Structure formats: C-alpha cells, structure tokens
Amino acid sequence: MGHERLAEHFLDLIRRASTILPPDVEEAIKKGIANEGEGSGAASTLKLLLENSRQAEEGSTPICQDTGSLLFFVEIGPDFRQKEVEEAARKASAEATAKYYLRPNAVDAVTGKNSGDNTGLGMPYFHFDQMDEDGLKVRLLLKGGGSENVGAQYKLPDGKLKAGRDLDGVRKCVLDAVFNAQGKGCAPGVIGVCVGGDRGAGFACSKQQFLRDLGDTNPDPALADLEDRLFTELNQLGVGPSGFGGKTTVLGVKIGKRHRVPACFFVSVSYVCWAYRKASMTIKGGEVSHD
Amino acid sequence: MTEIKLPVSADEIRKLKAGDEVSITGVMITARDAAHKYLIETDGPEVKEILKDSMIYHCGPVVKKEGDVYSFVAAGPTTSIREEPYEADVIDRYGVRGVIGKGGMGAKTLEACGKHGSVYLSAVGGIATTLARSVVEVLDVHKLEEFGVPEAMWVIRVENFPAVVTMDSHGKSIHDDVAKQSRENYERLLGT
C-alpha cells in the first residue's frame, strides 16, 4: 500500500526539492537571460544561477544553503491517516538533515536553541485536504528565510499608496512590496499574491500560489490580466538579478483570491526567491510517481 | 577580474571601485547575527588575529562532518543588512578589510568603509553549491555548540571566491544607485 516505506518516499521528495531546480523555473531564468542580452552583467548573474543548479543536481547538494521552511501540502485519501503522514514527514525531515539535503533550520523562538533536525513546534508545516479516492498526493515547498522576510501585507484603502479597494489598488501594493524588497529576496523572485481573506488566510493563499506552474494561466480572467500587467511592470523596476540592476526582477506573478468580510480588504504578498524549490509525489496502490 | 589575496592592506582595498569583479583567495571567517553580537560584546579572542586585514562572510552554511573533518556543502551569502547596527564597529575594532554578503548595507557601514579602507562585496544570492566549491578547507570553528551550525564562526580557506564590489571606500554604493533608479520607476508605475 506504500505505507511501510512512506518515510523513504518523503526523504526522496525532500532530496529532489532541495537539489533539483524545477523545469518551469529553469525555463523562466533562460527567458530572462535572452531578455537581458548576451554580455550584460545581469545575464551573467542569471547564468551563475543555472550553473549552480546544475552543480547542485549533479552532486545532490542543496541549491541554496538556506533550505528554508518545509511546507507540505497534502491531499489525503481514505486509506491514509493524517498522523502517519505527519510522522513519516517528520522522520524524513530529520533524516534529510543528517544527509545534508537540509540545513538545521528550526530554532526555538524563546531560547534560540536550534533543534538540529528541522523539527519543532509548527515545523514542518502541514496543510491537509481530504480526497475521495484512495492515495496520497504531496507537494513540498522549501521556502527560504531571506525571501520570507520581504513578504508584506497591506490593508486597503492605503492612503500613502493612493490605493483603493479594487484591483488597481492591489497592483499598487504589489509594486510597493517588490520595490521595497530590492535584491534582498534574491531576485529574480516569483510573487504570490492573495486578494482578500483574513490576515492568516491571506498569507496562506498567497503561498499556495507557489504550487502553480509558472506557465499556467489564471482561470479568473481579471486576475490573469493583472498577473500579466504586473509581470511587465515589475520587470520595469530595474532591480534586476541579485539587485545589481537589470530587466529581470521577477520570474512570475501568481494571484489568488479569498472571500473577505466587508470591513477588511487585505492584500498579502509573498515572495519566493529564484531558488524556488518545489517537488511533488503521488502514491497510489503502492506505486510512487513524480509529476 | 581583480585577484585579492588575504590578508590584504587598506591601500590595496582603496584601489577597488564599486562594480569591480574580484576573485578572493585566503583565510576568512563566517559570521552572522549571533557572531556579530558576540564580536561587539567581547573582544573576540578566538578570531581577532585572523580578522585583522581579512574578510567576514555573512553566511550560514550547510556543513558536512566526516570523522573530525568539516567541509562546506552549500554556502551562499545571507542578507547583510541585519548586521548594520554592528558592522561599522566590527570593521573599526578588528581591522576587517572586507564584508561579503548579499543585499548591501547602510550608510554607517559605507562610512566605515571610507574611514578605514574597507569594502562591501556582494556574492550572488543563492548560488550555494558553486560558492561551497570555492571553500577549499575548513580550518576551525568557534561557538559551534552555543550558536549552532548556521551561526557559528567558521574559519575557512577560500580559493577564487567570486564576488562583486558593491560598496567601495570612496562612498559609492551600487545598492543606493539601484534603489534610486528603481524608485523613479516605481513612482512612475504607481502613477503618484
């Protein structure tokens, strides 16, 4: 049934996430290189990103030393129990740390003590959805700290930005967040946005945008238009790769929405660096596949 | 590409200009938040001799231990601005000639670079495997137990470590230039 070796499957999932740059991200960086033009400083910085990722995959070493927070998004069928999945993922996180796929990254917020194995209160993070059919689908994001630090949440209307409670107001918030981030989130990044929700749901939804493929199209036409417009505008900011200047400040913009209460209009902006590490696995009838 | 050999003199460092690509060889030390606090609160007895005319690397590496030998597996730069409250004092007190990190630092550090003959260098954020390959030897580590792997002070020997001078000792900062240019673009796009 795939239960016995569950921790092993999780370990392989973590290894792939930490050491292999996803194909859609590689594609986006290559487009950036073409756009910047051969011989430019920005293009040579972007090439270093690809060279690093090639070396990481070849040696099974982390693409970036900040292997971030482990965020597991799990769709679970009736033949799996949430508890066994969490246990397997925790065991695998500790194992992956021992194998240097992950840096020990879980720090007690009061004592400052590092747990040494990437487990702790709320670490790893899990999000579960129930499926009707048997099986397990897991998507893992490794979200680095530098990029997490440049995320921001806005409350509309915003007088300073002259941003109202509409999509143009949302656009201004995203411009502001990416401008403020400069190169600090290891540009070029991918921007996940949520319009609406409460503060907690807003950030959760903004991060779920990172589960999408960079090449997909938003099913909501108004949001699809805003994604395109922001992609163009953010790349006109001039921050560029590593913040050294250039035309490639973001690799993608993905926007979701949540219903909100009438009194609140939050815009939550999450930033993920170019080392946008994600991997997935599906377990069905004892077979494991990657998609 | 300018070759820099550590230890390096203030005169050599003053020849560097913002925008110069450099390749660094020699012994340097990693230090981030806990280490900077420590360097200010004590006189850093374990590291002060090495720091003189050397460089600090803002990095929290992934480190492998085989027997008694450590090696760096992944070692890209971490965000430098967090050390802004400390760095000018650290440069002054220890005679540090270069600070390597990502994202740039502020006015206080830029001023200290001018005053003491030091530079801030950017390594490309996230290229951890490539940079770990230029760390050819881990010579020592301090405060490993107390600070943990990412925060400990690792004494490392690097060979041809690639970086770009982004803040020089003549008051020029590429980070300030990019921030200024992008602010103009931002204001235009915002329509305010």
Ligand code: SF4
């Ligand atoms: S922001 Fe991303 S690429 Fe940069 S150091 Fe952190 S995890 Fe690595």
